[in-house]
Amino acid sequence: xxxxxxxADALRRIAYxxxxxxxxTYRVRAFxxxxxxxxxxxxxxxxxxxxxxTLTELxxxxxxxxxxxxxSLAGETPVYLRRLxxxxxxxxxxxxxxxxxxxxxxxxxxxxxxxxxxxxxxMVAAAxxxxxxxxxxxxxxxxxxxxxxxxxxxxxxxxxxxAELNAGLDGFRVLTGIEVDINEDGSLDQSDxxxxxxxxxxxSVHSKLRSPADVMTRRMVAAIANPHVDVLGHCTGRLVTxxxxxxxxxxxxxxxxxxxxxxxxxxxxxxxRPERLDPPKRLLRLAVxxxxxxxxxxxxxxxxxxxxxxxxxxRAAACGVPMERIVNSWTVDDLLAWTRR
Numbered sequence: 001x002x003x004x005x006x007x008a009d010a011l012r013r014i015a016y017x018x019x020x021x022x023x024x025t026y027r028v029r030a031f032x033x034x035x036x037x038x039x040x041x042x043x044x045x046x047x048x049x050x051x052x053x054t055l056t057e058l059x060x061x062x063x064x065x066x067x068x069x070x071x072s073l074a075g076e077t078p079v080y081l082r083r084l085x086x087x088x089x090x091x092x093x094x095x096x097x098x099x100x101x102x103x104x105x106x107x108x109x110x111x112x113x114x115x116x117x118x119x120x121x122x123m124v125a126a127a128x129x130x131x132x133x134x135x136x137x138x139x140x141x142x143x144x145x146x147x148x149x150x151x152x153x154x155x156x157x158x159x160x161x162x163a164e165l166n167a168g169l170d171g172f173r174v175l176t177g178i179e180v181d182i183n184e185d186g187s188l189d190q191s192d193x194x195x196x197x198x199x200x201x202x203x204s205v206h207s208k209l210r211s212p213a214d215v216m217t218r219r220m221v222a223a224i225a226n227p228h229v230d231v232l233g234h235c236t237g238r239l240v241t242x243x244x245x246x247x248x249x250x251x252x253x254x255x256x257x258x259x260x261x262x263x264x265x266x267x268x269x270x271x272x273r274p275e276r277l278d279p280p281k282r283l284l285r286l287a288v289x290x291x292x293x294x295x296x297x298x299x300x301x302x303x304x305x306x307x308x309x310x311x312x313x314x315r316a317a318a319c320g321v322p323m324e325r326i327v328n329s330w331t332v333d334d335l336l337a338w339t340r341r
Contacts, residue, residue, distance in 0.1 A: 015029075029117075098323075099321075105132045105136070109297075109300045144181055177200035188226055231268075233297075235279050236283065238280070267295040269295050277311065297328070
């Protein structure tokens with residue numbers, strides 16, 4: 001990495017690489033908080049404090065972040081950042097490079113409007129920095145209160161925010177969206193009127209994950225048949241690692257569910273989160289055989305997690321997912337023509 005133009009850039013890059021490497025949230029937050037504090041200072045005041053050794057008197061700046069600021073002001077790449085770039089800035093998964101190079105966007109991301117950790121503009125800047133042409137903002141629906149799901153009014157407000165943001169962007173598009181809960185009867189946790197206004201609808205099961213297979217199958221198929229649904233999110237709900245521990249796959253008739261996805265033109269999500277890696281490869285191969293479309297998404301809740309797509313790409317390559325069936329390899333015009341079908 002070349003020497004950052006501003007100390008805040010170096011601090012945010014450190015936070016990004018820590019997120020990417022799945023380091024503890026408190027460590028990431030320390031660098032983002034320090035960057036926000038630096039943003040509030042003039043260049044002269046920042047330089048004066050660095051010279052006087054009083055950076056640590058500022059809110060959210062400790063010894064480590066102060067050292068990074070001082071090194072950046074001296075025209076150097078901070079040692080902390082150099083170490084991360086050398087040890088943690090490598091591709092996060094082997095294989096799938098051709099698929100990753102073909103991806104134009106990400107259809108499943110979260111901001112601090114629900115349970116994400118960063119504002120929308122920071123998520124957008126990170127997505128654009130990865131070379132994406134578009135990113136879908138898919139914060140949670142109201143039923144998922146633990147994730148601060150968006151009420152109808154808050155979602156309408158967010159649509160206005162995204163419209164204003166898009167008006168100032170050149171060559172990049174923020175797609176409106178939602179990760180909508182699939183209710184127990186297969187209905188969706190948001191009004192048809194609002195769902196109809198969105199560019200991308202990801203439908204996911206977040207409750208009663210241990211339901212009998214026949215109950216879960218009916219629930220999922222009912223949602224897949226809903227004309228508003230574009231992507232079936234993390235279909236088994238499994239967790240294979242991470243702070244929440246392991247969680248077994250939900251049971252359902254995969255052949256029936258994937259046949260429904262193929263029939264109704266709903267993409268099966270290849271969720272790239274390392275703790276999910278959902279669906280497992282045996283089911284991913286079954287979905288390929290069923291003729292399904294796919295979306296390789298990060299389900300990112302922070303900017304650094306947007307760089308997790310290679311995990312999904314590696315699994316897509318291993319399971320023979322055809323490139324032409326990956327919807328987020330399409331241009332934004334082709335993608336939106338499909339979602340508005």
